Amino acid sequence: MFVCVFCASSQKIDPKYFRLAADVGAELARRGHHLVSGGAIVSCMGEVARAARAGGAQTIGVIPQVLVDIEIADTDSTELVVTTGMRERKSVMDARSDAFLVLPGGIGTMEELFEIWTARVLGIHQRPLVLLDPWGLYTPLKDLVEGMYDQGFTRPDVFDGISWATTVEEAFDLLEHTVPRIVPGIDEA
DSSP states (O other), rough: OOEEOOOOOOSSSOOOHHHHHHHHHHHHHTTTTTTEEEEEEEEHHHHHHHHHHEEEEEEEEEHHHHEEEEEOTTTTEEEEEEEEEEEEHHHHHHHHEEEEEEOOOOOHHHHHHHHHHHHHHSSSSOOOEEEEESSSSTHHHHHHHHHHHHHHSTTEEEEGGGEEEEEEEHHHHHHOOOOOOEEEETTTO
């Protein structure tokens, strides 16, 4: 299975996030999976890719030319796909992935999460989506979405499109065992 990992590119974060990314890469390889990532060598993106390769996994890095130009591309990737921009990058990552794992990250990670989550809730895809949150960074996000539901802004099944995990092992168990959702009116057509 090719697992797309969305994660931080910031170098200014607590080192525990780098260790988490490395643990994810190692577990991905241990379970016989392969990585699709944002293609950067820095921060958590670099950590997850290096650990995955060290364990024998293939890594597909997808990165826009502008980031290649500032020399942060993971040139050790099994395959490095250079795109014209961020939208194409996300499209390629989506197309090349069998499942999605979201680690703690910033607004770029949030944007990637929401696009994949929305598509899953709408029934555009049935691939597993897991958010790994060992330290509660995303608790306010979960509370926000619950509040949106309470106010009628989201569908009742909004949380059916995503699984939440607190450990690396739990995250991979969920990725490997998530049952596809049946979306009335889409899957029945």
